[in-house]
Amino acid sequence: MTSNLFLPRVLSLTLAALLVGCGGSNHINDEAPVSNGNDSKMVGGFEQHEVNERFYYMKPVENTNKAYKLLFAFHGSGGNSQGMAAMTKLHEQSDDYLVVYPKSKNEEWNEGCRCNKADRLGVDDLGFVDDMIAELKAKYQLIDGEIYATGFSQGGLFVQNLLCNRSEVFNAIVTVGAPMSYQLGDSCSFDTPTHYRIMHGKADTVLPYTGRSHANFGLLSSPQAIKIIGNLNYDSALSTDKKVEQGVTLTYYPNRAIQTELISVDGAGHSWNLSPINTTQSIMEFFEKASKHPLPQGSDLIAINEDYYHVRNVTPQTDKPTVVMLSGANLHFHSDSAWFALLQPYLSTQFNVYVIDRLGQGLSSNTSAPSMQKFATDLPVLFEKLDLSNVHLVSFANSNSVPLIAMQQSEDFKQKIASMLWMDPDILLPHSIAQYQGYPVDIYREWGQHLIDHVSAGKWQEKMNGKIAEEQAHVESLLEESEFAQHMDWDYFNQIMQTRYSIEAQLIRVNEMMNYHDDLELVRNWQPDSSIPITVIDSEFEQLDIEKAETEEARAGLIKWEAEGRKWSQEVAEISGGQYLPITSTEHLIPLTHPELITQALIELSNR
Template sequence: MTKINTQLVKTLLSLAVCSLMACNSNINDKPENLDKIAEQVAGFDKYKHSIGDREYYLVKPNNYNANKAYKLLLAFHGSKGTASEMRNMAKFEQYDDNYLIVYPQSKVEEWNEGCDCNKPNRLGIDDLDFVNQIIDDVKLNYHILDDEIYSTGFSQGALFTQNLLCNSSEKFKAVASVAAPMSVQLSEVCNISEPTDYLLIHGTKDNVLPYKGQKHSNWGLISSPDATSLIAQLNQINTEPSVNNLTDNLVLTEYKNETHRTQLLTAQNAGHSWFVNNLDTSKYILKFFQQSSNIKLPKNSFMIKTPSGFNHVRAMGLNNDGPAIVLISGFNKNFHSDSAWYALLQPLLAENYRVYSIDRAGNAWGDYNDQASYRYFVDDLHTVLKSLNEDEISLVSFASSNITAQLFQDKYASDIKINNMVWIDPDILLPHSIALYKGYPVDWYEEFIIDILPYVEEDYFTERSTEKVAAETLEIKDMIAEDLQDKMDWDFYHTITSQRLTITGQKIRATEIANYPTDLDTVSNIALNLDIPITVIDSDFEQADINNADQEDKANLIKWQQEGSQWSKDIAEQTGGQYIELTNSKHLVPFENPEVIKQAIAHLLAQ
């Protein structure tokens, strides 16, 4: 990276100003804002990256985390413009901290926009390959979410984004163009290999790149409405467009099918500008991209790169002092297991503590991994906590995630201080209970997982999974106490549970069930660290199964319940924690009794 001498910049700027003003004054007689301009120019240089003789500028969010996974947005300047000017105009990084923003610099005055008619074309400048190199270079040095790359441009840069759409659509999730229709030449050869969401924003009084197009022997333009209609067809959208007046002077024309959108936002009487009719263009584009995204991360959520790929993390109460509270989740009766189970507890705890809920591989927005399991999560959990700079925690596990908790303390207690643990309805790690956990349907998934996964991919289980999630939601609504209703984050809950219904979510569920017996075998061979206080919260959810069981199964279930209660009491006593028994209660304790969990944590931290 080349450093710019700020004083040299000031000198060159002064000379340039003097030349433009035909002045003969001393070089120190300069405009009052020259220092500020020089600092801005020199400051932007810190973002510069080089690929051969080409340059691009990468701007990170203020809270950049080297282990966090980001979306990537490339923003292209107009004719005779610069990357710095594009950044100063768009300022995307000020709107969303989930993106890395790249502002590329053209090699000559313009981009090779695909018309085969301008200077970069005559010089043989391959800007399409330059973009490929940028993406590869960024991916080499940063964690970029797969299938979450976007591009936008202004004016001639907008024409170039259309060239990207026509020749590299498979690389982009969505593309947006501002203040440009489409060249006749590109419109005649455009071929979108993969349907890609597209947005065009254009003013009807643009006299540089006219909204209605222009006839020219070398460089004609089709109109923006015609360009939008053509791109919609190439995006395999065959429906009639809808037209809506967003404001008195902003009209949205949208072509849409079940999977993709092509939009034209017409700014009535607006000229050749990034900002049209009081529209916050950058914000509008990012909103469009968010609607196209496969990863619609809710507030407080982000993805962290781990050995398994990417893991979802939700962070709340970050201004609170003291050790962090870490929430990990286990199975409910339908074997659903993710941070949705903490949609009430986490906001409640965040009133007093710094709280993270962390999902295993493949859950929420994580990538599918055929090793996904409680034991595989151990290394991921360590990576996440180190990336968050958390080296002292209280670990809260719900249901069978106490498998991860025990394996984690065995492997990493010397690196990350575990002050205490709260186990909520943990798996009972005794032979009789383990045998029950390994029974149907777990043994069926373990034996037939190779055969099951193709059916999952063909949506065979989606309807059944949808019904189960809907039933769970109704059950949870009835559990939550009236005075805690306002604490429940239903938006977060629904966003996470909707991921259970994706193909990846269903595959992960099946895979984790199949890997569960090995999890149980692994943890049963690990000695418990008695130096870490463990409080066990023990509901009597088993009673419902006992009441509904036939005589043969009833005896096994009663033994499971009884040995589980005794085992839990023993663990709490041996480690110096509490044993908290809940009667007439359900398994989803984080919804029905979150205050009990909060009190248990407070008790442990007070010791």
């Protein structure tokens, strides 16, 4: 490589950076760093971090207990981090991402073409990215498998180098205003399919959409580049085109779990802003679509060790009483926060409402040993991280055992509970416990690994599909003429319901049912007292089981279970100072059918 071949490229890219604003502002370098009181410095509203004499910039992290996705944004040639931040505003888009703006060592990134100054000087930008990831993982809670990158212009060429050499690290990558160099196109190879998108204006004259012939810095066209990555992601495949709006064409590979696509914009030049596309918004939507942990509005993932708990607080009302809701099982032992899709928004006008999914449920991460005991062990830690106290704890179905186990383990946790509201709780008496530990729990425990292997092979999928479809139809029928239907968050309900279909979710269900036997042993000797008022809402859902009993012996056991449950629930409410609220309905999904009764009960408890 000779300097005269290199010169036109430098001049071209640097001039383009100045003309189109590809991060050409030098505010970060011009301002004097101000100490931030830790190992970083504040520069222009961003924290400046140094790793091995290289720099990256990010906004201060306010919630260090939250688990984040990680997004790198690489500036163009001659640009810098603050210019990229000002142009893209990626850090303003979502609270779920840590957005990092790295700074190149010189004016360019080592993009893997072996044709520029960074390569000549031996700059290890791939190593720089590795170092940043290692440091960020050490400092913050990062969600496994949720690392993303985007780059503009020459920064876009560099993220292609990341794609070709670090595909196993990144979940999705987006290139803006850059096709691909001949050299990288020839050498690119990876084994881990990665979501990838190119966004490019067809009128780009700096890094042309149609490519460019050059002895040192030849460029493939963007359609050629996307075909190379498509073939790597899928072995070989045919793409298709569709018009997504006036002057905008999407080239994509249909029916693929991994997305590989090109967005071509007529008339757009070398710019981040590819009108009529909102580039920043479009990229964030692409990343969320690719995400392994797509989060609905109001949801966070809170890290405890290597696990992530899904916590949802839709409308924070810090001046209102705090309610925390824990879900329990329905007829099919599905036990996630879909059951609170109506109750949470209904309560949120009068309470500060949190919903927490235990591990393996909803959007929480999976675990090899799901149980109420595990959740009870982590719940006090979650309360600490969420800074919760004076909590009114709502438990549906068998989740009432969770706070009882947690209070056995932590007196501090017990002090944070102001009251409890139980809906159709587990009855903690010997006969009832024997019922819960019987069918199907005993069958699951007997068949153990054989059952797990059966489910792992996908042999329950059809059966589970039927159960979930049945649940969906049942909930729809419950709300068809309900006066509370307007409060139902169907988008949230459907998103959580979708998590039930996977084989991983089916295995969680099997393992949790097997472990349920031991969970019950932990609360077998619990006795109510007056330290925390407990209100019990008690439906007649047992009647349906009694009617379906196949033998007289089974029917007699169920009748006894129902009778002792009524008596026990009354005693718990009376001894603790709560209320016993019986309802004549045989519907077990009380959170969907009686939100007004739940609200009144919580108002009474919170007014004490």
